[in-house]
Amino acid sequence: xxxxxxxxxxxxxxxxxxxxxxxxxxxxxxxxxxxxxxxxxxxxxxxxxxxxxxxxxxxxxxxxxxxxxxxxxxxxxxxxxxxxxxxxxxxxxxxxxxxxxxxxxxxxxxxxxxxxxxxxxxxxxxxxxxxxxxxxxxxxxxxxxxxxxxxxxxxxxxxxxxxxxxxxxxxxxxxxxxxxxxxxxxxxxxxxxxxxxxxxxxxxxxxxxxxxxxxxxxxxxxxxxxxxxxxxxxxxxxxxxxxxxxxxxxxxxxxxxxxxxxxxxxxxxxxxxxxxxxxxxxxxxxxxxxxxxxxxxxxxxxxxxxxxxxxxxxxxxxxxxxxxxxxxxxxxxxxxxxxxxxxxxxxxxxxxxxxxxxxxxxxxxxxxxxxxxxxxxxxxxxxxxxxxxxxxxxxxxxxxxxxxxxxxxxxxxxxxxxxxxxxxxxxxxxxxxxxxxxxxxxxxxxxxxxxxxxxxxxxxxxxxxxxxxxxxxxxxxxxxxxxxxxxxxxxxxxxxxxxxx
Amino acid sequence: xxxxxxxxxxxxxxxxxxxxxxxxxxxxxxxxxxxxxxxxxxxxxxxxxxxxxxxxxxxxxxxxxxxxxxxxxxxxxxxxxxxxxxxxxxxxxxxxxxxxxxxxxxxxxxxxxxxxxxxxxxxxxxxxxxxxxxxxxxxxxxxxxxxxxxxxxxxxxxxxxxxxxxxxxxxxxxxxxxxxxxxxxxxxxxxxxxxxxxxxxxxxxxxxxxxxxxxxxxxxxxxxxxxxxxxxxxxxxxxxxxxxxxxxxxxxxxxxxxxxxxxxxxxxxxxxxxxxxxxxxxxxxxxxxxxxxxxxxxxxxxxxxxxxxxxxxxxxxxxxxxxxxxxxxxxxxxxxxxxxxxxxxxxxxx
Numbered sequence: 001x002x003x004x005x006x007x008x009x010x011x012x013x014x015x016x017x018x019x020x021x022x023x024x025x026x027x028x029x030x031x032x033x034x035x036x037x038x039x040x041x042x043x044x045x046x047x048x049x050x051x052x053x054x055x056x057x058x059x060x061x062x063x064x065x066x067x068x069x070x071x072x073x074x075x076x077x078x079x080x081x082x083x084x085x086x087x088x089x090x091x092x093x094x095x096x097x098x099x100x101x102x103x104x105x106x107x108x109x110x111x112x113x114x115x116x117x118x119x120x121x122x123x124x125x126x127x128x129x130x131x132x133x134x135x136x137x138x139x140x141x142x143x144x145x146x147x148x149x150x151x152x153x154x155x156x157x158x159x160x161x162x163x164x165x166x167x168x169x170x171x172x173x174x175x176x177x178x179x180x181x182x183x184x185x186x187x188x189x190x191x192x193x194x195x196x197x198x199x200x201x202x203x204x205x206x207x208x209x210x211x212x213x214x215x216x217x218x219x220x221x222x223x224x225x226x227x228x229x230x231x232x233x234x235x236x237x238x239x240x241x242x243x244x245x246x247x248x249x250x251x252x253x254x255x256x257x258x259x260x261x262x263x264x265x266x267x268x269x270x271x272x273x274x275x276x277x278x279x280x281x282x283x284x285x286x287x288x289x290x291x292x293x294x295x296x297x298x299x300x301x302x303x304x305x306x307x308x309x310x311x312x313x314x315x316x317x318x319x320x321x322x323x324x325x326x327x328x329x330x331x332x333x334x335x336x337x338x339x340x341x342x343x344x345x346x347x348x349x350x351x352x353x354x355x356x357x358x359x360x361x362x363x364x365x366x367x368x369x370x371x372x373x374x375x376x377x378x379x380x381x382x383x384x385x386x387x388x389x390x391x392x393x394x395x396x397x398x399x400x401x402x403x404x405x406x407x408x409x410x411x412x413x414x415x416x417x418x419x420x421x422x423x424x425x426x427x428x429x430x431x432x433x434x435x436x437x438x439x440x441x442x443x444x445x446x447x448x449x450x451x452x453x454x455x456x457x458x459x460x461x462x463x464x465x466x467x468x469x470x471x472x473x474x475x476x477x478x479x480x481x482x483x484x485x486x487x488x489x490x491x492x493x494x495x496x497x498x499x500x501x
Numbered sequence: 502x503x504x505x506x507x508x509x510x511x512x513x514x515x516x517x518x519x520x521x522x523x524x525x526x527x528x529x530x531x532x533x534x535x536x537x538x539x540x541x542x543x544x545x546x547x548x549x550x551x552x553x554x555x556x557x558x559x560x561x562x563x564x565x566x567x568x569x570x571x572x573x574x575x576x577x578x579x580x581x582x583x584x585x586x587x588x589x590x591x592x593x594x595x596x597x598x599x600x601x602x603x604x605x606x607x608x609x610x611x612x613x614x615x616x617x618x619x620x621x622x623x624x625x626x627x628x629x630x631x632x633x634x635x636x637x638x639x640x641x642x643x644x645x646x647x648x649x650x651x652x653x654x655x656x657x658x659x660x661x662x663x664x665x666x667x668x669x670x671x672x673x674x675x676x677x678x679x680x681x682x683x684x685x686x687x688x689x690x691x692x693x694x695x696x697x698x699x700x701x702x703x704x705x706x707x708x709x710x711x712x713x714x715x716x717x718x719x720x721x722x723x724x725x726x727x728x729x730x731x732x733x734x735x736x737x738x739x740x741x742x743x744x745x746x747x748x749x750x751x752x753x754x755x756x757x758x759x760x761x762x763x764x765x766x767x768x769x770x771x772x773x774x775x776x777x778x779x780x781x782x783x784x785x786x787x788x789x790x791x792x793x794x795x796x797x798x799x800x801x802x803x804x805x806x807x808x809x810x811x812x813x814x815x816x817x818x819x820x821x822x823x824x825x826x827x828x829x830x831x832x833x834x835x836x837x838x839x840x841x842x843x844x845x846x847x848x849x850x851x
Binding site for chain 1 (some may be wrong): 512513515516517519520523524526527528529561562564567568570571574575577578581582602603604
């Protein structure tokens with residue numbers, strides 16, 4: 001019997017597998033739509049060199065329909081690319097090698113697609129690249145052919161450059177809103193120069209940031225590291241440079257490869273360095289590809305394409321968002337995993353909390369995006385659990401928070417939902433060294449505190465009870481839990497007010 | 502429950518006071534009426550024990566106080582949660598619940614003490630915020646009560662509905678009497694006697710609401726007795742074993758206990774102990790046991806207790822001391838099953 005083979009378009013494929021992209025249920029759909037749009041907005045602002053100001057507007061419409069609007073003051077989208085950016089899967093500006101929040105220009109289109117299928121609404125895009133002359137569009141996706149359909153396109157001035165996108169989707173706003181608020185709050189931890197306004201049903205619900213005016217370093221576009229090249233990439237590079245020698249192809253296409261290194265590599269691959277592109281056989285190309293992986297003569301990848309948060313900004317944002325007293329910052333890298341440069345940086349903080357646990361609370365970030373789901377499978381969670389925190393006076397003392405941020409040209413996500421980082425040995429090793437170092441700092445500070453005045457144990461017990469007073473007092477008064485850290489540390493640092501009787 | 506909004510207010514105010522103080526960067530402090538025996542005085546006017554004027558300061562900045570301070574605030578928040586959810590709990594349940602909130606008590610005695618702290622601080626009985634003791638006593642009689650608890654609001658129950666008597670729980674304690682054929686309340690110490698009085702239809706004969714005390718009765722039982730006494734104007738008679746312990750059960754119902762000196766609205770000053778008195782033991786020639794050392798010691802204590810200063814009480818005490826014997830309620834059974842109803846109670850309640 002003859003089987004019927006059908007090819008499906010990427011749009012159709014992603015709709016069928018929407019759970020992989022984070023659109024599996026009504027709550028997640030709202031959350032993921034906000035997330036994708038906010039990430040695009042922040043990337044656009046970073047490119048513009050302006051301090052980002054993002055407005056997120058969520059409105060409950062009839063029949064579980066939610067409209068999600070995200071406005072930014074970024075670069076705007078070049079008008080010739082608008083329709084494809086939102087109306088075609090796997091189209092985007094993010095294929096170059098530098099750190100970006102989004103990866104393949106997939107997410108926002110996924111949201112558009114999901115919205116279109118659940119509500120039959122077009123996406124509304126209003127963008128402006130200069131000081132005037134913006135454009136407003138209504139777009140749909142031709143799912144079968146993966147091409148955009150422009151319903152309308154009109155010139156419309158916007159108050160300054162930037163982009164406003166409105167997507168109507170079927171979703172559950174009530175259940176998603178806490179998650180979204182948490183997501184935005186965490187976003188400002190790693191993007192502390194951004195200001196984010198959240199409005200729910202036209203009521204201003206939260207204003208977050210800006211914690212610092214300091215702009216992050218702009219990541220520089222760089223050539224890929226040779227170890228990051230797979231066979232497909234290599235074939236493409238050779239096809240594009242048919243007339244050049246294999247040596248110059250290597251030198252021109254990759255970083256950390258000069259004439260000298262290229263010569264050594266080709267000797268390692270047993271290839272004639274003068275051979276030109278077109279004359280390479282299939283077998284030779286795959287030998288070269290294998291040699292790129294096995295050759296150990298490359299220098300580490302260049303980290304200038306990365307943009308970590310940085311010591312000052314990271315410490316400032318953590319202190320702005322969490323009631324913490326002790327805070328320390330550490331950073332490892334740049335290192336590489338399979339040729340992709342990465343930096344792991346982290347802040348370890350301790351302070352007031354009523355929900356004490358023996359293990360620190362972990363907050364994970366990748367390329368300035370907070371990861372809120374699937375923590376248990378994450379490489380950072382594994383590292384956190386490897387450390388014996390009781391050695392560093394964590395137990396029962398103060399609540400300890402760990403913030404870890406991975407910057408890389410490529411984040412090894414476990415799944416398309418982009419919520420947890422795979423167990424890559426190189427990343428794991430650097431993260432472990434980083435957290436151990438931070439934990440030692442914490443231990444030192446806790447011991448110093450203990451030497452001064454009264455025993456740590458007494459203080460821990462006191463603090464524990466006192467935080468319960470604040471917690472249950474607040475639950476009685478139906479108010480927020482008042483901060484207790486200052487009172488407690490004041491009592492134990494002021495040495496001779498004789499309160500311990 | 503009419504007073505529930507009020508009770509809730511008091512708890513919320515307590516929380517606000519604590520939170521405000523922390524926000525002002527001051528350690529919260531609470532003044533709690535002192536419940537130690539030095540501060541308990543018998544108020545002849547009210548006919549019950551009351552707390553004196555001494556207060557103790559609980560200061561959360563003191564290492565010695567901070568733990569019990571936290572426990573107290575937790576009990577208050579637990580109480581408020583109970584009120585908000587219209588639920589009830591028991592002292593034991595409260596003790597076990599504490600662990601889920603990260604609050605630790607050494608034993609239930611400690612958590613009971615903290616509950617009493619909250620009572621004296623707030624001036625409310627724990628029953629007001631839904632915390633009841635584990636044990637139940639029972640009631641039986643010709644009274645119809647109307648529930649006020651959610652779920653049963655407005656439903657009525659005839660207290661003769663079960664031949665075993667009806668357990669006195671939170672719901673019955675807060676119910677309102679609506680109809681009654683009864684003329685007296687008769688409280689008896691042990692379950693055997695309670696069952697006997699139901700079976701022999703003594704409740705019909707004496708037009709009595711029967712209460713099974715089961716030793717020292719829970720406060721909810723005392724509440725219900727007081728309610729029946731106040732609302733239906735029923736005189737209260739107490740029938741216990743003939744020993745210092747039984748006598749004291751009656752005394753607590755009449756004038757209150759030192760443990761609950763901070764609580765009002767439990768005592769029934771004009772309730773009467775009908776026996777078994779020392780005279781009854783002699784008059785009815787009841788089979789009896791010799792008193793042991795503990796019994797004698799208890800009599801000595803009671804002789805000095807300010808609640809027993811009345812001549813009638815002193816007479817009972819010296820009667821027991823002279824007799825050095827004690828008799829249980831069931832002792833009347835030597836004269837046959839119905840003797841206690843036909844003869845003894847008929848005499849006493851005539």
